[in-house]
Amino acid sequence: MVDSLLAIGEKAVKLAEKLGADQAEAYLAQSRSFEIEAENNAIKAASESRDVGIGIRTIIDKKIGFAYVTTLQRSDVEEAVEHSISLARASIPDPAFHSLPDSLSKYHNAMGLFDKQIHDLTAEATAELVIRVIDATKEVLDGQDYAIEAGVQSSSSVNAIINSLGIAKTEPRTSISLYSYPILKHDDDQTASYEYQISRRLDEIDPEWVGKSAGELTIGFLHPKIIEGGEMPVIFAPLGASAILGRGFADAVNAEEVQMGRSYIADAFGERIASENLEIVDDGLLPSGIGSRSFDAEGYPSHQTSVIEGGVLKSLLHNSYTANKDCVDNTGNASRPSYSGLPSISTTNFIVSPRNGDMNTFISELDKGVVCRNTGDRPNMTTGDLSAMIIEGYYVENGEIKHPLKNTLIGINMRDLLKRISHIGNDSRTTYSMVTPSIVIEHANITSG
Amino acid sequence: MEDLAQIAIEAALKTGARFADVRIENSATTIIELNDGVSKQSLSSRLKGAGIRAFIDGAWAFAHTTDLTKSGMRATGASVAKMAIATRKRVSEKFEIEGPSVQARSYYNVKKPFSKTTIEEKMAFVKAIDDQARDYDARVSSTRTIYGDLWTELYLANSLGTNVYTQNSIPRIISAPTAKEGTNRQRVLKSLGVRGGYEIMDSDEAQNIGTAAAELVIELLSSVSVKGGVYNVVMDPILNGVMIHEAFGHAVEADNWPAHATVLEDKVGTQVGPENLSIIDDPTLDGMRGSYEYDWEGTKAKKRLLVKEGILTDLLHSLETASRLNLEANGASRSQSFMYEPLPRMSNTFMEPGDWEVDELIQDTKSGILLCSFNYGYTQTAKGQFMFQASHGYLIENGEKGQMIRDVSLAGNILEVLAKVDAIGNDFMLDAGTCGKNGQAVPTMTGGPHARIREVPVGGM
Structure with a gap:
């Protein structure tokens, strides 16, 4: 099938060129x-x-068209190529578009992306x-009222990217994720939490x-x-840190958002924007x-x-368009x-370098503050203002967890949050969007009621 | 399409399934996005395929295929049934799927079909809106305009004898400019999404959406962040709709009942809000983005009176939840596309208007905040916790609308918040939305009148 994916892609690119595309790409x-x-x-x-x-992406005179179809039947693929071409012709030229990536760069293979055990x-x-997973959850909740x-979910996939400049790449990958979400009733109260793992192996x-x-x-x-609100320290457990940094900061270093002036860190390149102990590598x-792959979604080598x-902000994250611009x-x-879409920009494995301590040591060292295990929120990417509900968290006093929280929000601007990171742990874990340990923010505005 | 669906259903039943259904979809989309006057995205897509479910004794299996041949449908039908049979031995609760046999052909006619409107005409319209936002004020530093249309043909059939053909047509236009003054940067998003053909883009609201968005983003330059605390909050119709959707609507999706995953589980037939509160979910409204004639299981769409005078009276059902709870299905089962299984979902959800004049409502509030429009929201129904964020608002001081504020988040508990609604306005409006659940997005609308909630926690910087 890999051969036929490449072959179908080649044909689509050739057809697009024949119909008038300066450059074309099939994914x-x-x-x-x-x-x-x-x-x-x-x-x-079960499903x-x-x-x-x-x-199919086609480019005619710096005008870009894109069309996709959910089959690989010849007539459907040909129709998609034609649609892509007519969309390119009708588009408004983008003077900043330079070229699709070429095939001259050196590639390193990303290792361990395919596990035959998952495939089979x-x-x-x-x-x-x-x-x-259910049995293990039951064991803990034995004797209580739970559901x-x-x-x-396990997945085995292969992709192929072919373009007019000689790129012809394909790579198989597997992944598996597993979760448990217990709902527990006790007296008049009802709560829920969850745990998960995701891996390629x-x-x-x-x-x-x-x-x-x-x-x-x-x-x-x-x-x-x-609790009574006010300014106090916040410990973000790895999932919470991943929500705040993996979504709230990763999008701010997306070169496209910066170029459009929509990111709160625009103009900060080369400046110190975060606490000295923060190091992030993609x-x-x-x-x-x-997030590993040998080449990105345009076939360009991974870095x-x-x-x-x-x-200090060292680099933004680019694709071929923003890098050329x-x-x-x-x-x-x-x-x-x-x-089903055009290339945008996103992180691969966004990794906070681990330092010392873990969530439990941070809690034990805290006089008064909150722990945010997780939040579903993200900041306003333009202003950096973050108002995040502590969807799972605790109140801490004298080094001990006192009780879980409800109706409690954290308010802080992301630029302040980055500078106020006082501790970074070594309890790193892999989430859907990041690899990060727990982090501690010196203080943020807590509202509860 | 009918014979292909029958082949799959017969293959599933022959393999041993007790119930089977098939959705065959043919959809076409166009998306046109301009950033700063330049094409960012010109996209067209075609979705063609079938989703097949098989059921036996409480066990479901689902698969989708793009192989729309007789042999492909037969093979998928049989393999789905096998998967259901293999799952059967692990289920704990046995039940049957019951429901009526529905035969219907429902055509959705529009004045200007998307396919009869040229890509050049759509491009020119998007360009005009993008220019409009930029030309409004020199402080508009970046513009983004997105047009999208979706035409869907759906054929569905099941082993109860149902076969239903439906069509749908939904366009959308979004203007999302950014404004800059010194280091102060703000952005907004205005959208118009209803049900209809390309003629919707001829409306005044669509034709002026760039100006409306630019006007708001410039106004936002003089907004401030609100101080966190507990406030009396007046919600505008858009935000009220989001509150109803997040803090209540998700919790009455009936799949939460067998899963014990909602804090409203024991509340059916009981008081969940004040006596003047009524909440409705209605997919039968004309020209609304969340409307449809038959749901994704073929059940005829029906208006649902979820809360009547403060009492929880109805839930959102699929064939499965209605069968298990021994109630009648009410046409709330929806899927994003043939690639997904149908789930109980909302359609057009709103609070019924009350009798307060909006001005009086603000005057009466004396001190508090008026919150408008929304950025996003989410909820965890099993825990009863929800939050949503207004895109902007105004402080209410001495009964008057004052300083503009932005990005105001509100958190709360499903069981507590409705009881705090103490005044409902006599105005009404619905706004376009897209609702996410289990990784599936479906078009919805939400709204209602202005309404006040007492003493809720509002996040601040």
Whole structure:
């Protein structure tokens, strides 16, 4: 199939050129994934998804068109090429567009992206993982009134990128993720929490840990209270740090957002924007990394990019378009939602370098403050203002967790947050968007009520 | 399409499934995006494929395929049924899927079909809106304009004998300018999304959306961040809709009942809000983005009176939840596309207007904040916690609208917040939205009148 993906892509690029494209690019992807879902402590549904499609980008006189289709049938692909061409012709030229990437750069292989065990995983074996995670959660919640949701998703995919300048790349990847979401009732209260793992390797998945951790966390969130607000320190657990930095800061160093003047760190290149102990690297080649790939979504080689070093902003994240526009090196951060969209920019493995201590030591050293295990919020990317609900968190006094929180919000501007990072732990974990330890912010405005 | 669906259903039943259904979709999309007058995205797509479900004894299986041949449909139908049968031994609760057999052909006619409007005409319109926003004021530093249209044909059939053909047509225009004054930078997003053809773009609201967005972003340059604290809050119709959607609507999706995943589980038939509060979800409204004639399982769409005079009276059902709870399905089952399973979802959700004049409502509030429009919101129904963010608002001082404020977040608990609604305006408006659940996005609308909530925590810098 890999050969035929490349062959179908070649044909599409040739057809686009024949129809008048100066440059053309085909992105193809094929994937197979299993998903098993459990509700109220038992498996309920299984699904298998086989997805395939092609997206074609064409350029005529600096005008860009794009079309995709969810099949690889010849007539559908040809229709998509024609649509792409007519969209390019009707578009408004972009003087800043220079060229698609060429094939002259050196490539390093990202290691550990494909696990045959995941590729060969049966629906039956996938279901077994969910049973294990439910059993491990049940063990912790034994004797209480609970309902566990749980699920697993495994995926094996291959993509192919072909363009007019000689790029012809393909790479297979696998991934698996597993979660437990227990809901617990106690007296008049009801709460929920969750734990998950995501990996490219089956042997890294530990259903017993996921289940146990989810159960223990849930018990800890019963009977939440509000607190008296004010300025106080905030400890972000790795998931919370990942939400704040992986979404709230990663998008601010997206070169496209900076070029459009939509990022709160615009104009700060080379300046100290964060605490001296903060170091962030975007590493597209991290072995078995969730965001790793040998080449980005335009076929350009993956890189390791130092984003923040000693608190200083060292580099933005670029794709070919933004790099050409700024006359800097491409960092290989083009990303796209499979075949169904144009390349934008996103992180690969966005890694906060670990320092000392972990969440528990930070709690023990805290006189008074809050812990944010997680939040669903993101800042206003233009102003940097962040108002985040502590969706899971605790109030800490005299080095001890006093109680979980409800209706509590953290308010801080991202520029202040970055500068007020006083501690960075070594308890790093991999999340969907980052690899990060716990971090401590000296103070932020806490509202609760 | 009918024979392909029947082949898949027969293959699933023959393999041993008790229930099977098939959705065959053919959709076309166009997206045109300009940034600073230059094409950023000119996209067209075609989605063609089928989603097939099989069910037995409480176990579901789902697969989708783009192989729309007789042999492809037969193979997928059989393999889905096998997956359901393999899952059956692990389920804990057995039940059957019951429902009516529905036959319908529902055509959606529009004045100007998207396919009959040239790409050049759409491009010229987007360019005009982009220029409009930039020309409004020199402080508008960057413009972004996005037009999108989606035409869908959906055929669905199930083993109860249902076969339904529907069409849908939804356009959208968004203007999202950024303004700059010194180091102060602000951005807004204004959108118009309803149901109809390209003729919607001829409306005054669509034709002037660039100016409206630019006007607001310039006004925002003089806004301040609000100080965190507990406030009396007056919500505008848009934000009220978001509150109803996040703090209540998700919690009455009936799939939460068998999963025990909502804090409203024991509240059906009980008082959840004041006596003057009524909440409705209505997919039958004419020309609204969240409207449809039949849901994604073929059930006829129906108006749902979720809260009547403060009492929780109805839920949002799929065939499964109605079967399990022994109630009647009410047409709330929706999927993003053939690639996803249908789930109970909202459509057009709103609070019924009350009797307060809006001016009087603000006057009566004396000290508090008026919150307008929204950036986003989310909820965790099992825990009862929700939050949403207004894009802007105004302080209310001495009963008058004062200083403009921005990005105001509000957090709360589902069981507590409705009881805090103490005054409801007599105005009404619905706004376009897109609702996300389990990774699926569907078009919705939310709204209502202005309304006041007492003593809620508002985040500040």
